[in-house]
Amino acid sequence: MTKTGAEHLQSLRDGREVYLDGGKVDDVTTHPAYRNAVRTSAKLYDFQAHPDHVEYMTFESPTSGERVNRCWQLTKSYEELVVRRKAIAAWSRLSGGWLGRSPDHIASSMVGQVMGLPVFERHSPERAAALWEYFQWARDNDVYMTYVIINPQAERAKSTGEQPAEYLATGVVDEDSEGITVRGAKMLGTGSIMANEVLFANIQPLKPGEEKYAISFALPMNAKGLKIMSRRSYEESVTTAYDYPLSARFDENDALVYCDDVKVPWERVFIYRDPDTARAQFQDTYxxxxxxxxxxxxxxxxxxxxxxxxxxxxxxxxxxxxxxxxxxxxxxxxxxxxxxxxxxxxxxxxxxxxxxxxxxxxxxxxxxxxxxxxxxxxxxxxxxxxxxxxxxxxxxxxxxxxxxxxxxxxxxxxxxxxxxxxxxxxxxxxxxxxxxxxxxxxxxxxxxxxxxxxxxxxxxxxxxxxDQAAQLVDSVLDSYSLEDELDRGGASLAAE
Ligand SMILES: Cc1cc2nc3c(=O)[nH]c(=O)nc-3n(C[C@H](O)[C@H](O)[C@H](O)COP(=O)(O)OP(=O)(O)OC[C@H]3O[C@@H](n4cnc5c(N)ncnc54)[C@H](O)[C@@H]3O)c2cc1C
CATH class of the missing domain: 1.20.140.10 (Butyryl-CoA Dehydrogenase, subunit A, domain 3)
Structure with missing residues (x-):
């Protein structure tokens, strides 16, 4: 079911740990560093439910039967892909294209992942089922997701496991029957202040031996121990919204996120200790x-x-x-x-x-x-x-x-x-x-x-x-030969 802007704002008053300028932010919906951008995100939800937009912005959920945003649609035809693009473009036009991580970005990633569900099933049927269940839940509840799929920049010439601190990048510290415990950071959660959930994953390659980092999971932004280290707010630094009309309204923010021994239940773990599937999550799926x-x-x-x-x-x-x-x-x-x-x-x-x-x-x-x-x-x-x-x-x-x-x-x-x-x-x-x-x-x-x-x-x-390029080169190469040239006594084709 699609949510309203007011419901989205309410969902962000969840006790998340956002840090800015030396302190903890109480409420992102009212704080001068974020409130306008957050309101911009809420407007997306009101837009999709408007009677003039609902038909192309939403489609019927195959599980609940209710209208949900098209960004979650697993497209089966060219026509469906085009309508889906029109919905994405319509949302984007509301900010002139200045919201990079509007909810349709990570939803699109999730769509591509579940299109490639067999990749996850090869790794573990349980983890693949968790991903599929999570996808359906996020789609049917209009969840705003961000993702952190890059490890913090420290020493790029070294691999993840060779970094100066064992838990610089997010890794597993423990597991039990209920789930796993993770510690460490990821960059760079754009839109973390106004999203409901964050997907952790690895787009950078991991080596055998780096299994503890080879994980993918989702957390609510208010998960216990999840710290959102916000960058400086451009919204807050403006003189007036008239002087900086984009900064004042579309500063979606970026944040380093840190897991301070966060517990992740198994039903939210999609990849566990598998460098090859961590790679395949992005490269072998869509x-x-x-x-x-x-x-x-x-x-x-x-x-x-x-x-x-x-x-x-x-x-x-x-x-x-x-x-x-x-x-x-x-x-x-x-x-x-x-x-x-x-x-x-x-x-x-x-x-x-x-x-x-x-x-x-x-x-x-x-x-x-x-x-x-x-x-x-x-x-x-x-x-x-x-x-x-x-x-x-x-x-x-x-x-x-x-x-x-x-x-x-x-x-x-x-x-x-x-x-x-x-x-x-x-x-x-x-x-x-x-x-x-x-x-x-x-x-x-x-x-x-x-x-x-x-x-x-x-x-x-x-x-x-x-192959196509090589065939073209070969077809031209095959159209003349040294033998033919010598047979002609060295006279060039052009001269014939
Ligand atoms: C504004 C902003 C928002 C972002 N939002 C998100 C987000 O929401 N979620 C998320 O997960 N990520 C996000 N990112 C991170 C983004 O994905 C990374 O910046 C990007 O993948 C590049 O990684 P890096 O920044 O670590 O740069 P690096 O990989 O460290 O590269 C920096 C430079 O170093 C050189 N270099 C490094 N390695 C090599 C190499 N092997 N060979 C040759 N040259 C090399 C190149 O000159 C390269 O341009 C965001 C980034 C920015 C700037």
Whole structure:
């Protein structure tokens, strides 16, 4: 059953241990560091239940028969995948694409995992059953999940088991008939403050002998001993929401999470002491493809937003009619359309996997490789188009309230298109998208959320259709030979 925004807010008042600025946060729904972002997440739930949206945003749960969000749908056809994408894009448009880990991201990962349930069954029928039961429960209760699948950055040249502390990465300390006890950290739980549950897993490879880290399980965010070490809040640091409209509302936060001897019941343990299945969880199921396909849909929306901002900058400062500016905008429009085209290509080029219809995996990795490089380039293009107008702005909205400053603002903030207020309002939005600390964190996010470049490029290498490329090379090589050339007495084909 889908939940309402109010129910989501209520679910976050659960005693979770969030730490910020030297203290524990009592209530994330009211704390100035998080309350607006949390409210943004609640709006997603109200949106899906609206009569105008319910048909495409939700589908009938095969177990409860009630409507549940489409992000949990195990798609069986191209048409289902497309409707599911429309639901993901509609949610994403509510924030202009600025929520990276909205509930549909990890739900997509879970969908990909259960599509590959036989991978888990090979490891252990009990653990696979736990995953399947958990999936159905999360789907039918509209659970907002985050995940932590990377071990803390300490010494990357060493493997997980060789790190300076035995429990730097989350590992098993004990087990009994009820479950396991885990200790240690994971990075980087985006959205931890506003999620209900967190999935622990390993996307980085583990070696034989590192079994204690080779685990996957889910915890409620208020699990006893689960500590959420929040990064600095951009939401809290803004002067006003008018000055930083994105930071103030869409700062989903990121957190290092630490398990201080947390007890995990067996029904929440999906992989136990098995490095190969820990790898297979993402690489041999459709998890990695589905989670990052969702991410590319979200990025498509964000690029559409950003290219709109880029054009508006040029209109505002009166450069839009200049041929080199139009040329640059044309290039950026093409880059945006490329991201859109890759999403559509993933869908139309998709195929069957264990009876489900899934997006094309190589095009997904192609999109990842290209967009993690494209994003910072795109931001640089926007900066180049903007010049100093992004900085030449009143210090805050409060300047408008001072009559003397107000007059000066009107005398100095001129634009090619609108009033002084309109210019200031828009340019502050543009700065928050491309230059603020929030914007800078987003550049880091788009460059890394799916793995560093050497990782995504390795996936693209692994999944590309090299046979087709090799056949083309061979067919040309086979069309001429040394013997033929010598028979012709060395006369080239071109000369014949
Ligand atoms: C804003 C943000 C939000 C995130 N949110 C989440 C989240 O919600 N959940 C989650 O699990 N993770 C999250 N992450 C983590 C993300 O998945 C990782 O940042 C990413 O996988 C890269 O890992 P790393 O940061 O440890 O970088 P590293 O793997 O340490 O790489 C850093 C750099 O070191 C070099 N390098 C390292 N190893 C090698 C190598 N073997 N060969 C060549 N070069 C190498 C490369 O230059 C590389 O770019 C988030 C990250 C960011 C920035």
């Amino acid at each position: 998890a990695h493809y589905m989670q990052n396909y969702q991410a590319q849909i979200r990025l498509m929306v964000k690029m559409q937003f950003l290219v709109g901002v880029a054009r508006r900058i040029c209109e505002t400062i009166g450069t839009i009619g200049m041929p080199p500016v139009a040329e640059r905008l044309g290039h950026m429009a093409a880059q945006t359309a490329m991201v859109e085209g890759l999403v559509y290509g993933m869908e139309s080029g998709g195929g069957e996997y264990n009876g489900y219809y899934v997006p094309d995996r190589n095009l997904m990795y192609t999109a990842q490789v290209l967009t993690q490089q494209l994003y910072p380039e795109f931001i640089t293009s926007m900066r180049e188009l903007a010049g100093g107008g992004l900085i030449m702005l009143p210090s805050s909205a409060r300047d408008f309230a001072n009559p003397e400053l107000n007059a000066l603002i009107h005398a100095t903030q001129k634009s090619a298109t609108g009033s002084s207020e309109e210019k200031v309002k828009f340019m502050k939005l543009a700065w928050d998208a491309i230059g603020s600390e929030f914007a800078s964190r987003h550049a880091q996010y788009e460059m890394f959320y799916a793995g560093a470049q050497f990782v995504t490029r390795a996936h693209a290498f692994r999944t590309y259709d090299w």
